[in-house]
Amino acid sequence: MIPTVPQSSVLKWSYRAYVTLFFVYLALPLSVVCVFAFNNSLFPSLPWEGFTLAWFFGTEAPFIGVFHERSILRAIGTSAFVAVWVAGLSVAVGTCNAFLFVRHDFRGKGILYILMLLPLIIPGVILGISILVFASSVANTLEDATGRWFDGLRPGLILVILGQFSFITTFATLVISARLQKFDRSLEEAALNLGATRWGAVRQITLPFLLPAITGAGVVAVLMSFENFNTTLMLVGSDSPLTITMFDKLKHGSTPVLNAVSLLLIILSATLGVLSLLFQRSKDKD
Amino acid sequence: MTSTADLVCRDLTKDFTDFRAVDHVNFEVPNGSFFSILGPSGCGKTTLLRMIAGFQFPTSGDLLIKGKSMIGVGPNKRPVSMVFQHLALFPMMNIGKNVGFGLRQRGVAEAEIKTRVGRILERVGLPGIQDRSVDQLSGGQKQRVAIARCMVLEPDVLLLDEPLGALDLKLREHMKIELKTLQAEFNTTFVYITHDQSEALVMSDNIAVMNNGRFDQIGTAEELYYEPSNAFVAGFVGDANRFDGKVVGVDGQIVSIVTDGGAEMRGKTTAGVPAMGQRAQIFVRPEAIALLKDPAQTADHMNTGEWIVDSVLFNGANSLVILRHPKSGETIHATLPQTGTFLGLSKGQSVHTSWAPEQARCFATEGQ
Amino acid sequence: MRSDQSKLGFYLLLSPLLLWLVTLIILPHMGLFAVSISEKVGVREYETGFGNYAVFFNEPLYWRTFARTAIMSIMTTVLTLLLGFPIAYYIAKLMRGRAKTTLFLMCLIPFWVSELVRTFGWMILLRETGVLSNFLQFTGVIDGPVEFLYNDAAIMVGLVYTSILFMIVPLVTTLDSLDDSLIEAGYDLGGSGFSILREIVIPHAMPGIVSGCIVVFMLSLGNYLTPILLGGKDSLWFTGLIYTQFITRFNWELGSAFGFLLLALSSTIVFLGLKLSRQSLTNTMGR
Numbered sequence: 001m002i003p004t005v006p007q008s009s010v011l012k013w014s015y016r017a018y019v020t021l022f023f024v025y026l027a028l029p030l031s032v033v034c035v036f037a038f039n040n041s042l043f044p045s046l047p048w049e050g051f052t053l054a055w056f057f058g059t060e061a062p063f064i065g066v067f068h069e070r071s072i073l074r075a076i077g078t079s080a081f082v083a084v085w086v087a088g089l090s091v092a093v094g095t096c097n098a099f100l101f102v103r104h105d106f107r108g109k110g111i112l113y114i115l116m117l118l119p120l121i122i123p124g125v126i127l128g129i130s131i132l133v134f135a136s137s138v139a140n141t142l143e144d145a146t147g148r149w150f151d152g153l154r155p156g157l158i159l160v161i162l163g164q165f166s167f168i169t170t171f172a173t174l175v176i177s178a179r180l181q182k183f184d185r186s187l188e189e190a191a192l193n194l195g196a197t198r199w200g201a202v203r204q205i206t207l208p209f210l211l212p213a214i215t216g217a218g219v220v221a222v223l224m225s226f227e228n229f230n231t232t233l234m235l236v237g238s239d240s241p242l243t244i245t246m247f248d249k250l251k252h253g254s255t256p257v258l259n260a261v262s263l264l265l266i267i268l269s270a271t272l273g274v275l276s277l278l279f280q281r282s283k284d285k286d
Numbered sequence: 287m288t289s290t291a292d293l294v295c296r297d298l299t300k301d302f303t304d305f306r307a308v309d310h311v312n313f314e315v316p317n318g319s320f321f322s323i324l325g326p327s328g329c330g331k332t333t334l335l336r337m338i339a340g341f342q343f344p345t346s347g348d349l350l351i352k353g354k355s356m357i358g359v360g361p362n363k364r365p366v367s368m369v370f371q372h373l374a375l376f377p378m379m380n381i382g383k384n385v386g387f388g389l390r391q392r393g394v395a396e397a398e399i400k401t402r403v404g405r406i407l408e409r410v411g412l413p414g415i416q417d418r419s420v421d422q423l424s425g426g427q428k429q430r431v432a433i434a435r436c437m438v439l440e441p442d443v444l445l446l447d448e449p450l451g452a453l454d455l456k457l458r459e460h461m462k463i464e465l466k467t468l469q470a471e472f473n474t475t476f477v478y479i480t481h482d483q484s485e486a487l488v489m490s491d492n493i494a495v496m497n498n499g500r501f502d503q504i505g506t507a508e509e510l511y512y513e514p515s516n517a518f519v520a521g522f523v524g525d526a527n528r529f530d531g532k533v534v535g536v537d538g539q540i541v542s543i544v545t546d547g548g549a550e551m552r553g554k555t556t557a558g559v560p561a562m563g564q565r566a567q568i569f570v571r572p573e574a575i576a577l578l579k580d581p582a583q584t585a586d587h588m589n590t591g592e593w594i595v596d597s598v599l600f601n602g603a604n605s606l607v608i609l610r611h612p613k614s615g616e617t618i619h620a621t622l623p624q625t626g627t628f629l630g631l632s633k634g635q636s637v638h639t640s641w642a643p644e645q646a647r648c649f650a651t652e653g654q
Numbered sequence: 655m656r657s658d659q660s661k662l663g664f665y666l667l668l669s670p671l672l673l674w675l676v677t678l679i680i681l682p683h684m685g686l687f688a689v690s691i692s693e694k695v696g697v698r699e700y701e702t703g704f705g706n707y708a709v710f711f712n713e714p715l716y717w718r719t720f721a722r723t724a725i726m727s728i729m730t731t732v733l734t735l736l737l738g739f740p741i742a743y744y745i746a747k748l749m750r751g752r753a754k755t756t757l758f759l760m761c762l763i764p765f766w767v768s769e770l771v772r773t774f775g776w777m778i779l780l781r782e783t784g785v786l787s788n789f790l791q792f793t794g795v796i797d798g799p800v801e802f803l804y805n806d807a808a809i810m811v812g813l814v815y816t817s818i819l820f821m822i823v824p825l826v827t828t829l830d831s832l833d834d835s836l837i838e839a840g841y842d843l844g845g846s847g848f849s850i851l852r853e854i855v856i857p858h859a860m861p862g863i864v865s866g867c868i869v870v871f872m873l874s875l876g877n878y879l880t881p882i883l884l885g886g887k888d889s890l891w892f893t894g895l896i897y898t899q900f901i902t903r904f905n906w907e908l909g910s911a912f913g914f915l916l917l918a919l920s921s922t923i924v925f926l927g928l929k930l931s932r933q934s935l936t937n938t939m940g941r
Contacts, residue, residue, distance in 0.1 A: 165678070166679060229879055
């Protein structure tokens, strides 16, 4: 089953047919979402009523386009706000973790490493409720003790950010560690030998080397934050990020404005995805 | 000899989209012999070997093993086994399972597999290592396990794809002898490809020198070394000094040329006498050059001259001296005699050289 | 001086990790367990006990939903592996150079898009007025509109779609690292396609298979969107019960117990998977 070993042509062609079928399966849902964003109908379904851009630019009800739909614009803003915070925090902590795990040997390293991997195998809903429960009990205790309000610990954007941060950090750590492992430490030693300080060597030699991984991890973090649903669902307050807003609209029946948002999301994700891959590519060249 | 040939290739050709990797190759490998295909990388020897194994399909020509054509026969149905370049021992199995793999594919009974695996490991000198994992073995042990894994199937032909390439020098020297011994013991036909002429010379009964998809010469090690059929073989097999020049005289098989540096010399031609004025090359082996303290007292004063020592490369019995011609600037390598005559030889001294024309080979330069 | 400095550096690096793990992972889960074993007896009055777990085992709806979620997740995992393995093999072993990168990229793109959008796509395809129903009516296979949404098959289609990429990516990575010459050696020694798959390819791909299966199983088990949107109101997915207890009923104690049971189930299966295949978490996940 490798190119150098002969195979019967029936087998070869049925294998190819299966692969083709699989890619049709992959492409189908996303394509229909995109196509129906241009349907001149109140529902994202057949029959096809003609081409329109109203779901992007429309201003008159019921044809209110994405760019004029307040709730969606606000949700996009919220999502962006959350994503920036999550990406910043998780990349910062991820970089520290990478240095810790790659450069240091200490007792309990193995256990800490497994703990660091745990968020990968904890279902998102559980992460969400555990943080919700914990934050609330801390808030209750503090409020009982001080008599003040601690709204930051109640469902809301801070908890959403913390919840997403709690598992995205693991991804950032893995991506940045992988890059740091490839770093030739003698470069840093050479810098020290040439009179650089320890921090100076890290800043001028190691961090620039890590930059593709750091950027890549940041892009991935933004992507993951933007699309996270399970954890966010449990922690969300009055300001809802985009996925939650769309979910609410979807539950109550939807207009093709959702298709339009989805199309924009697909374009955005594909761009960010390719971008992160490009960073990885430049990583591999070294 | 035809009746006992284990492997026969007739006009075997392999074309890729933009070049011809193997070009009308013909050869026969007699039963129980060690046959090497020697050539530089990219000469098509790997493609040829993979065609014999069944991983490439010839564009034209025929390939027979024990008299049966192998065209259209899959690699898993051919009576040949292959030792891969990086051995390709299965890391997911222990040694016993590795060696028993082929027998399991044939549906041999478990108990029988066990005895045969045990017996073959004994024969390669590694008894009782069935339960070890691949990465617990040294390079030489892996080598022998890879051979055992093939030999347990009692193939008609064993193919070896430069299996010594990954070993360090010392082990490689050792494995050369060991491979030859193993081959003699199993009495199986070995087809061995390599770019290392010393491997080929030491181990083989017959060697084919391959260049640009063709066999330039097939012969024993001695024939290739002493009677190269063309310039490529002369230059590729063994060390040789090469001189380029123009033919100024032909006397039977002895050709005189004047090198581009202006020195006149003679060599014997075997492949076809070049015409006067044609460009030609003369090859002289370092050990054919006699070093003298005084001018040579030969009859015709040819192939003699005075040279300046450029450097001495001391390497025990294999010591060489690099000599520079005072006028032309050409350099030659000559073997340093171990008789003690030249013990104190050092840079800047002058020595005289001479060699018999019969020990130098002359070929017309190709592609003029 | 030098060692003091590096000690300081070490603790500076250690503190964010500990802060993260302790406050966001360890303490919350201990808290979750604490809440799950407290029973409400009055306003802001609690007793410790396993009453919440008793409720779970005594109410058939709860444990049946739990079992159903587990079984369907396992089915999804198996299906994903069976469907994804040939694709991963095709990409890793039969494609070369540019075609390989392109094909791999085509697999990745849907995974970058939000799960919500993917599920939305399936809703458009499968609903009564959707593309599939219309297409089948057009071709004359069915007479009137058919609702393909809101059944278990729809849930499975969605779950497989959502998670198959997490199976393909680790599989491609491990299969890519399998040297072609091992497969050739297998053929050379007389192996058939099937025996080589069983004895060489699958053992080599085991870390990828395990990590793919773990991720897919976990994603299916913890999925909320797909069962709710494609399975409808009666989808009976365990995360749905947790959501109801937490957000609708505001019964956090029971909800926490549910959450803990789900966590226990997913950890057990992950642990069993690692044990059975003799892999470690660090090997399979920490790539």
